[in-house]
Amino acid sequence: MDKTVVCACEDVTRHDLETAAGAGMRDIESLKRYTGLGTGACQGKSCMLEAIRFLERTGTPRGALVPFTTRPPLQPIPFSELAATDPPEPERDVPPESTAPHPMRPSEPVPARAEIVIVGAGIMGLGLAYQLSKLGATRIVVLDKGYLLDGASGRNGGGVRAQFSTSLNIELGRESQRMCAAFAQEMGINVWWRPGGYLFLVRKPATVPQLEASVALHRAHGLRTRLVDAREAERIVPGLDATGVLAATCNPDDGVVFPWPFLWGYADQATRRGVRVEPFTRVAGIDVRGGRARAVMTDRGEIRAETVVVAAGAWSRDVAALAGVKLPNVPCRHEICASEALKPFVDPLVSELDGGLYFSQSMRGEIIGGLGDPAEPEGINHRGSLRFLSRYARALTRLMPATGKVKLLRQWAGCYDYTPDHAPILGRTPGVENLLQLSGFVGHGFMMAPAVTRRMAAWMSGARDELFERYTLRRFAEGRLEAEKMIIG
């Protein structure tokens, strides 16, 4: 047993690297996420090179021997200093993404035929594949252009709430919470579900009635949501300065998870049942003839398919466009950051609903949070900005002054997949009946996925489900719009 320490911040040993490689983590980004290496205080300055040398020794292609994405800052910065920094102007435009083949792209071709091809191996695609495989479908191929956590599933804050303003989202959120609580037993991997509650705060008079209406709806659905005042909010989160907060709600059954193991768990269990999960494989086209999707073209060959599912998150619009289908979805960057890890001092996830701020404390002790930016331009962008850090630090230290001494450890970004009415796009595509949609979750897809994918698998296997009739692309042509108001950021 080689317990030689490779990463001293996180106590990652050489044996841990071998275990991760055995679980299929052969690129540096996956190895980092699976072992935790390089996620500690030194951010990989003392361990990344050894991890790269390990990958080199164990046969990772030379082109993939690259550093993991730099996560600013280089040295931890107290939030007080960032709050004292004036935010730079917003970006005006977003540079295009690279379309080069991934250096980890396997050399062997993809399977020539499949019953179902799912584009996107995020939590939606993998969750659906797993649920379908449980119902007996096995000729399933899940494709992704990057590593498994490259998209928003690997970039979100891990909140799972039932506090929404529409019945659909309330029910899906609650079902997901139940599934999160049982995930470790069902899938054999920890997701660290911790129901520490969600505390929503509002500062604008106009938002108060909306919050009150939501509480009534939550109660009707059996949620334990309570309307609380500023003083009680300060009791729920010691150290909070709720000056200026007009109203707040708290549901103690909401909570947070560690997002990454969901994907590993789903991928592992689906693979055991015969599903092919193919990361590092780019979809280049979808062959549509006679109103049906016939095949998916990739940079590893063509797969003839009976059903194609678009579950590509923020890339869904681009993937659907390959089949000639126009989705109204718009991708937009949402930035997020993690502080140094500290012993627990915040229980619930705290969010200023009308300010766009949210934060919670992860299992590892980091304060993980973000802040929406009304000036953010449309487009896929994963770079972190100083503008975000400054704005976030100002909002965070105003709401919780004790965080002024907490140090920012790293920042990153993911993309929301916006729809015009903030409701998802599901079910069949008008004009291409075997092209199924599973997108448009506007920043809360991760928390919905366990429930949505289970229902979608059942529906695809013949069960009736109103969800997949009501939330289709057709609703935009027919003017039947939904309106979820409890969107953070």
Add this chain to the structure above:
Amino acid sequence: MRRGASRGEPGRRRPLSVPVRAGLCYHSRHAGRRTASKHARRTEARVVSPQTPLPMRLLFEGREVEVRPGDTVAAALLRAGETVFSRSLKYHRPRGAFCLSGTCTRCSMRVDGEPNVAACLVPARDGMRVERQNACGPDAHDLLRIVDRAYRQGLDYHHLMTHVRLLNRAAVEVARRMGATGRLADGAAVFPRIIPDRRAVVIIGGGPAGLAAAKAAALGGARPLVFEARAEAGGRAADGLADEATREAVEAILRDLPKLGGELVTGATVAGLWNEAGRRVVFARGEDRGWLVGADRVVVATGGMEQPMPFEGGDLPGIVAGRGLLRLARRHGVVPGRRAVVAGSDADAPRVAAGLRAHGVEVVALLDPDARLPAGCDEAHRPGWRPVRATGGLQVEAIDAEGPDGTAASFTCDLAAIVTEPAPAFELAAQAGASTAYRPAGFAVETDAEGRTSVDWLFAAGRVTGDPTRPLESGRRAGHAAALLPSAPPAAGVAGSDSRGAE
């Protein structure tokens, strides 16, 4: 660089833990004086001065520890024979200082109620409260050390107690409480002064390459601003590791730079380099202030980062980066051991061995795993020998090594100096989008002969480009090219900064 800091070795053997009493030139070894009497404390290798108490003391875990002018917290603790600075995250292994240059964070401690402070960087002050982090139980012993022994296969938190729901819920709570090393800081935050500025050329790193770049940029009329993380500029020249010509050139630049219109800020770490909305922003942090500099061009001359050598037990306290040890001895007069193994095939390894001997340390072996060092470079040179295991309780007590023919030997020691080739400190350049290439020493920023990177406004010089051999030449070229490149049309300063910051 201070004059005198890079003269030859004193050439006399010193017992240990050299007490330096003269506050005026604490940086210099020459200020040290041999103590007449001494007593061992905590480990046999430790000796502290029993003389009349000096006025400054910090409180380490409630005990008084002497502080000398210019000390960092790490220097003061190591002088006092303290090696265990904290406990590791999962296995509660003892952790001490490693890199002594602010990159590895192994020496993170709670200082004056603030968590995760790098003891090797923070200046020690009278009355400072210094505490170990993540320690469970009395003093240097730790009850949770048992985790390391209980989980012989390693702690696989992904699959820990997944089977039974109730146990799993308990595991979540336990893991959460064990899941970080620091606690929230005491007291309210002070919102510091962030100084806005705007420059044609900013240079990151005040070693030989950065200083040469600064001179060239200044001669080109660019009025460059140089940020150096350490208290003293000069990099390897300040560490006594550069050749005579480089040392002289560095001293000359430090003397002339202000006259040429360049500005050097020491003790300021560049924490980030953002390029957004068409502007480049350099964020630097000093002890009590920060800088937010809008820059037209940036030269990255960040040098290298000390790398550990992974072998079993290699994370024990007392296993320290060799160059960091030399700096500790030069600047603070502290040598935390008396019998050392030096390990590494970098050309600095024999220099570290000689430097340690000059400070009275017995070097029992110089292990040269890649057999790259010239024969006869050191009396203890063992080509082809590599360390395979370090043993010890709270600090290293022996290094087991293996020879090229499989011969094994064990070297009793209380100090191991690791001297691997520093990895290029490429992160800032990578953050700015510059491409890197994988080399044996690490990821190097790719440049042309003039130091241009793949990003048009970004230049790199010195070790960060993968070539540590000609820092002055590469710095000069990069600084010259950066000064020549025309500035972007003047923007309104760093957005949001006051008008003083805009040109």
